[in-house]
Amino acid sequence: xxxxxxxxxxxxxxxxxxxxxxxxxxxxxxxxxxxxxxxxxxxxxxxxxxxxxxxxxxxxxxxxxxxxxxxxxxxxxxxxxxxxxxxxxxxxxxxxxxxxxxxxxxxxxxxxxxxxxxxxxxxxxxxxxxxxxxxxxxxxxxxxxxxxxxxxxxxxxxxxxxxxxxxxxxxxxxxxxxxxxxxxxxxxxxxxxxxxxxxxxxxxxxxxxxxxxxxxxxxxxxxxxxxxxxxxxxxxxxxxxxxxxxxxxxxxxxxxxxxxxxxxxxxxxxxxxxxxxxxxxxxxxxxxxxxxxxxxxxxxxxxxxxxxxxxxxx
Amino acid sequence: xxxxxxxxxxxxxxxxxxxxxxxxxxxxxxxxxxxxxxxxxxxxxxxxxxxxxxxxxxxxxxxxxxxxxxxxxxxxxxxxxxxxxxxxxxxxxxxxxxxxxxxxxxxxxxxxxxxxxxxxxxxxxxxxxxxxxxxxxxxxxxxxxxxxxxxxxxxxxxxxxxxxxxxxxxxxxxxxxxxxxxxxxxxxxxxxxxxxxxxxxxxxxxxxxxxxxxxxxxxxxxxxxxxxxxxxxxxxxxxxxxxxxxxxxxxxxxxxxxxxxxxxxxxxxxxxxxxxxxxxxxxxxxxxxxxxxxxxxxx
Numbered sequence: 222x223x224x225x226x227x228x229x230x231x232x233x234x235x236x237x238x239x240x241x242x243x244x245x246x247x248x249x250x251x252x253x254x255x256x257x258x259x260x261x262x263x264x265x266x267x268x269x270x271x272x273x274x275x276x277x278x279x280x281x282x283x284x285x286x287x288x289x290x291x292x293x294x295x296x297x298x299x300x301x302x303x304x305x306x307x308x309x310x311x312x313x314x315x316x317x318x319x320x321x322x323x324x325x326x327x328x329x330x331x332x333x334x335x336x337x338x339x340x341x342x343x344x345x346x347x348x349x350x351x352x353x354x355x356x357x358x359x360x361x362x363x364x365x366x367x368x369x370x371x372x373x374x375x376x377x378x379x380x381x382x383x384x385x386x387x388x389x390x391x392x393x394x395x396x397x398x399x400x401x402x403x404x405x406x407x408x409x410x411x412x413x414x415x416x417x418x419x420x421x422x423x424x425x426x427x428x429x430x431x432x433x434x435x436x437x438x439x440x441x442x443x444x445x446x447x448x449x450x451x452x453x454x455x456x457x458x459x460x461x462x463x464x465x466x467x468x469x470x471x472x473x474x475x476x477x478x479x480x481x482x483x484x485x486x487x488x489x490x491x492x493x494x495x496x497x498x499x500x501x502x503x504x505x506x507x508x509x510x511x512x513x514x515x516x517x518x519x520x521x522x523x524x525x526x527x528x529x530x531x532x533x534x535x
Numbered sequence: 536x537x538x539x540x541x542x543x544x545x546x547x548x549x550x551x552x553x554x555x556x557x558x559x560x561x562x563x564x565x566x567x568x569x570x571x572x573x574x575x576x577x578x579x580x581x582x583x584x585x586x587x588x589x590x591x592x593x594x595x596x597x598x599x600x601x602x603x604x605x606x607x608x609x610x611x612x613x614x615x616x617x618x619x620x621x622x623x624x625x626x627x628x629x630x631x632x633x634x635x636x637x638x639x640x641x642x643x644x645x646x647x648x649x650x651x652x653x654x655x656x657x658x659x660x661x662x663x664x665x666x667x668x669x670x671x672x673x674x675x676x677x678x679x680x681x682x683x684x685x686x687x688x689x690x691x692x693x694x695x696x697x698x699x700x701x702x703x704x705x706x707x708x709x710x711x712x713x714x715x716x717x718x719x720x721x722x723x724x725x726x727x728x729x730x731x732x733x734x735x736x737x738x739x740x741x742x743x744x745x746x747x748x749x750x751x752x753x754x755x756x757x758x759x760x761x762x763x764x765x766x767x768x769x770x771x772x773x774x775x776x777x778x779x780x781x782x783x784x785x786x787x788x789x790x791x792x793x794x795x796x797x798x799x800x801x802x803x804x805x806x807x808x809x810x811x812x813x814x815x816x817x818x819x820x821x822x823x824x825x826x827x828x829x830x831x832x833x834x
Contacts, residue, residue, distance in 0.1 A: 243653075249733045250654030256641040257648075257664070257708065260701025264679065265667055271678030282681055329572060335565050345820070346573045349580060352812045354762045356780045357805035360787055361583050364798050372582060372599045409576055414827045438561055467671050470764040474784050491673055496769060501677050508673040515671050 276506035281499040293506035304507070306482060307490040308514075310396065314486060315465030318400040323457045325408045327450060330416030331442070344417075347409025355406070359474040362402040363389055389476050392483040399471050399484065412457050419453035420446070423533075451530045459522050466515055487511060587611070587803035591796045610803045617791060620804060622775060623782035624811075630778065631760045633696040635753045638703030642752060643745065645702045646711030647737050651723065668705045680769060694770045695763075699756065707752050710826060714748035715741060751825040754815065761812060779808045 251258075276293055278286035297304050329347055333340050353361070365373055366388035377385040386394040423446065431441050469488040472478060478485035478493075485493075491511065495504035586594060587610055589603040614620050648654075649661055683694045702708055718741060726736045742749070767778040777785060783804055791797065816823060 246652040247654040250648050250652030250657060253644040253648035253652075253733075254660065256700065257645040257702030258660075260698060261660075261663070261667070264698060264701065265670075265675055268675035268678035268682065269670070271681070272674055272676075275677060282684060332565055332569050332572070335562075337562060337565060340569075343569045343573055347576055348823070349813070349816075350576050352758075352816055353580075353805075353809050354780055354783075354812065356762075356764055356783045357808045360783060360801050360805045361579055364586060364802060365579055365582060367798075370595045370597075370798075375597070375599050405576065405579060411827060414824050418827050437557075463669060463671075467673070474764065474787075488673060495677055495680075501681065505677050508671070508677065512671050512674045516669060519669055 272505040272508055275502050276509050278502040279500075280502040280505075282501055283499075286502065289502070293503045294510070296503065297506055297510065303482065303485065303490050307485050307487045310483075310485065311466055311468065311487040314396055314399065314468055315462055317396075318403050319458065319461035319465045321400070322404055322407050323412065323454060323461055325404060326410075326412040326457070327416050327454065329408055330413050330420055331446065333413075333417060334420040344409075347413060349409070350406050351410030353406065355470050356474050358402060358406055359471055362398070362405075363475060366398055366401075390480055392480055395476055395480060395483040399468075399475065402471065402475075412461075415457060416450065416453055419450050423449045448531045449533050452532060455522070455526050455530045459519060462518055462522065463515055466511075466518070583802050583806050583809075586799055587806050589799055591799050594798055595796060607799070610799050611807065614786075614800050614804045614807065617797075617800065618782065618786045618789075618804075619775065619777075620779070620782060620786070620807065623777045623779045624807070626776060627761055627778040627780070628811075630692055630695055631757045633692065634699035634703075634760055635756050637696065637699035638707050638752055638756050639749055641700055642703035642707045642711050643737065643742065643749070645708045646715055647733075647741065649708070650712045650715035651720075651733075664705050664708065683770065689770055690773050690776055691770075692776075695760075695766050703752075703756070707755065710752060710755075711745070711748055714745055718744055747822070747825060750819065751822045754819060754822050755826055757815065758812065783808055 275286060277288060277290060279289050279292075280286035333344050333347075350358070365371055368374060368385075368387040368390050371388070374385040374388075388394050388398040427445050427449070428441055431445055436444070467488055468486050469492070472484040472486055472489060473492070476484045478489045487507075488511075491504050491507045494500040494507065585600075585602060588606040588608070589600060590607055593600055593604065649657065649664075679694070683689060688694055698704065722740050722744075723736050726740050731739065762780065763778070764780045764784070767781045768784075771777055771781060774782075774785070783801075786797075786804055787801060
């Protein structure tokens with residue numbers, strides 16, 4: 222009986238302890254969360270709701286927003302040819318650039334994962350371009366790809382291509398030029414490091430088992446390495462698409478959306494409406510549609526991933 | 536896709552000689568591919584430096600000179616004479632000097648809250664925080680601009696730095712949280728027994744152990760601010776307030792007194808702007824890679 226009493230007493234005590242602990246956790250948890258909560262509501266939720274409201278208005282910052290219902294959205298789909306072309310170009314850029322970038326980074330990482338001497342030096346070398354600030358990189362690539370005096374065209378002429386592309390100045394080549402620049406910057410950067418981490422997580426025993434079965438290097442690549450890297454490929458594809466669709470700085474600094482409208486990506490189109498024409502209402506509706514596109518793409522990729530992503534050990 | 540390792544009939548008993556020959560060839564192919572890739576990555580960097588040391592006549596002579604005939608170091612001085620590039624670099628440094636302490640202090644507090652306290656609604660806030668990473672910045676850009684415009688904060692660094700003092704962004708918080716979670720709780724609890732307050736525990740126990748994570752976060756913040764173009768571009772219109780990134784674009788486009796081509800000067804400016812990043816990388820290489828390790832990406 223005495224033990225029961227003491228147990229009851231103890232239970233009461235520990236309950237009291239958990240409630241004081243709970244109270245303490247609630248207090249300090251929220252106390253330390255205050256700066257982030259302020260930012261979350263002040264710089265994220267508030268502005269997000271603000272732009273949702275603006276998207277139903279005509280607004281030029283200087284005069285008060287004027288409610289116009291769905292007009293902006295209707296205009297977007299029926300009366301803005303650049304809406305479709307800029308969206309199409311954005312998908313062209315991300316659809317070509319991101320898979321090339323992800324696959325390229327994967328192959329560089331696979332090469333670097335070989336047990337050979339001197340690889341740290343190569344890794345550093347591959348990583349260097351990702352350190353160059355993007356504006357500096359644009360300035361550099363505009364010079365490398367200069368139509369008349371760029372060293373790449375001079376080489377191409379020496380190799381016998383008498384009429385090499387005009388690159389950034391050529392409607393057909395402007396987006397490929399941006400992709401090339403992006404690959405130079407992105408292939409050996411953080412994405413490659415993420416692949417290296419993924420490769421180091423593949424158990425050595427799988428390769429040993431494959432060797433015993435007489436698998437060649439290519440067999441191992443195809444049946445061990447790549448299947449086990451699919452989660453990493455997937456992760457990089459999701460992040461890459463989210464980033465790639467938002468491409469702005471490279472195109473803005475290199476070509477300002479030109480020549481013609483050849484590199485007027487969606488975010489440049491939005492920027493023009495917001496900060497050149499002060500159509501803040503219309504730009505907000507463009508932004509909300511864009512958020513919808515990006516979130517849908519991400520969800521679609523998540524769904525699709527069930528068919529091709531393989532999780533080892535699960 | 537199934538990751539079955541196909542069973543290959545092990546009839547291959549051709550022995551060590553064959554196998555060793557094969558690995559030699561594999562090694563050679565790997566080195567050749569690595570070197571080819573290395574040259575492609577390195578050449579544009581080399582060409583920046585080489586072009587920055589040539590005269591424009593040399594650069595535009597229809598016969599590329601891989602190396603300058605006489606290195607024109609004066610090109611670098613001319614950049615600083617043509618535009619206030621030193622001022623722009625100093626402005627960029629100033630911004631990072633404001634943001635780095637911000638993300639270290641408020642990012643750590645937020646991460647500490649998420650890692651160490653079990654309060655009502657924690658999971659809810661945490662998921663929302665991660666969700667912010669998926670939303671394109673365009674959605675919040677315009678009202679943010681309107682807000683700062685109405686508060687008369689255009690042409691100040693407030694719009695560019697305030698976020699770092701309010702948590703510093705989801706990715707940084709996530710990195711710090713992962714790191715705190717890897718520190719044994721016993722340490723906190725021992726300090727708690729000794730009567731330390733939670734803020735004392737963060738300051739005295741956790742922060743000293745978090746140095747690698749904090750260094751990584753500081754470096755990522757520096758790189759982000761140094762690289763950032765769009766924010767400074769829309770919030771700053773006074774030339775003397777420009778950052779290096781905005782200034783370099785400005786230098787690319789403005790008319791100068793001399794109407795000569797300025798490719799050599801632009802290359803020098805691009806090199807100048809890259810030097811701080813490369814220096815930082817040389818000094819703290821491992822922390823550049825740490826971000827990946829810290830985020831615990833077991834993929």
